[in-house]
Amino acid sequence: MTPTTAPTAPPPRGGADAPAGPAAPPSPAEVEEAGRTAGAVLDAVRSVVRGKDEVVRAAVTTLVSGGHLLVEDVPGVGKTVLATALARALDLAVRRIQFTPDLLPGDVTGVSVWDPAERTFTFTPGAVFAGLVVADEINRASPRTQSALLECMAEGHVTVDGVTHPLPDPFFVVATQNPADMEGTYPLPEAQRDRFTARLSVGYPSPEDEVAVLAARGGGRPDPLDLVAPVATGDDVRALVALAARVHAAPALLRYVVDVADATRRHPAVALGASPRAALHLLRAARARALLAGRDHVLPDDVQELAATVLAHRLVPHDGGGPAEQDATGRAVVADVLARTPLAAG
Template sequence: MILPQFPSAEQPEARRGTERTVSWPEQPEVLLARIAARAETVLLGKRDVITEALAAMLAGGHVLLEDVPGVGKTVLARAFARLLGGQFQRIQFTPDLLPADVVGGSVWDVRRGEFLFRPGPVMANIVLADELNRASPRTQSALLEVMEERRVTVDGETRKLPEPFILIATQNPLDCEGTYPLPEAQLDRFMMRLSVGYPDENEEVRMLEGMAEGTLPQPEQLRPVVLPEEWLRMRSEAARVHVQGELLAYAVRVAAATRRAPELALGASPRASRDWLRASQARAYMEGRGFVLPDDLLATAQPVLLHRLAARGVYGVPQAGGSEAALSRILSEVPLPSSAGRKAGRR
């Protein structure tokens, strides 16, 4: 893909610490902040969740939004689809959905007398998998190859997905009727699992006022802030943000500690360590830095690692809150490198 050539302007390589062959008309952190601000106009008071989801997508990962119905999970996904541009598809997952309804399949063309591949809705830049855990495990497994390898294999032929490709999935808590738990292999393919949560009372009043007056924008009214080609450039530059070797060793020590923790039955995988690194690089890039700070790792640790951990339980039932408590303990016990720069005190 040929990337657009932008007019020469300020050269921020020294400040950011990453190489650039062409300059931006506006600083990338300004564009990313604009995306977050516009997303907040349709999901009021949720800037932290918006920023975390944006960092995950900038790092090339997928996002799982898990919460009770009606808090704005689908609204947020639709807003990102509009702001990032590109082709958008929505898949409403139901118990009767089949894998071919997701990835596509071969259909018989009477005129040509042959089978032709009909692309499924997953062949898009941004895909919303709404209520993913309402589909059967067989249909859920259709996304395993899609999420990790960015391709689909149908009838023995492999086809690549368009770039960029981002999957934003929503799911209701497992105590809701008619849901199926996502397998560990699929959870591990989500870079972050986020919870939108109930709005603040003041923000909920603002939302109702906007709806009553007809001034609350809908996701479909948002205009793209960046083109897909620009988003790919940002993702490439974020992946080149510098990380000190001591911080890499710290991330590995934390991951190894989760694998040895007596209260955990399943620790963080090497894929989790990779995603943690990418998320911290993306967070630094969003703040206009060309280097990762320990705070970047600490800020992204829970949304990246927590959903990959499984707590031990009694009679096969995991202890409620056990994974979160174990991760908090490990983060407090594993020492940060003393020579790495800090912005704030340890959380």
């Protein structure tokens, strides 16, 4: 027996997902205010994630682009710390989902439960109903459960038993995963990877930063994460995303993004290249990077700096190989494409 409630259409999403239309580039005052807000978030996360400024900036850039973030690395290098610090810097409802082999799709999205008193089904929201969702070790769950995030991440809503339930706005997923060749992992399928705007690798800290981490967490001192206070609200995040969507991208720059994505599809080392969604994510990320750099327009440098972070994890090489080999191939292909693709005139 299924609910009889008619499906409901989700409300329009704000920011980068709003319908396209002419909009003036951000004013200098708006750019300055955006820089202060984003700078406060950056500083809050940096206070915990030491010596990884580029990683932290890329994570905040992904947030401002309106996308979702995948953090992949070996255990113990700070993937969850990065996600948690970002969550605590934002005054959003936060839910952490520990992905395990026995996690079910309904645990993520929610289920309809029969209410005998009302003689009807009542929807019980799952863990995904939050402004920021930390999907920890996402590739330890089965592909069936991983796919529960597809609709959420692409469309900002959940459909259960034919009824559509809108998610909060903003809605930001930060997923962590271990390398796919580790025991007990299920590689994310191409469609799932394509939902993530960017993939980052934290990497090992320098010896100096590692000493600082040990000192900060010893001697009865409080956990540095407990000292991270919210510095931005949901309204701030929505404003940043909407402002980034207004950053000007010249027609030649748009063509450059398309040419870069198309070149990956025709590269001899690649069986599956970047999708049109990947090109859109690259443009949104470039706009966000320009805004955080204090500009109201996108430069080719923005595209080039983010291309590997946004595109490499989506590429499927012809020769396969393990995750490390695929990542190296993807980054090599992106570097080759950037070197061979000129910026269109005009």
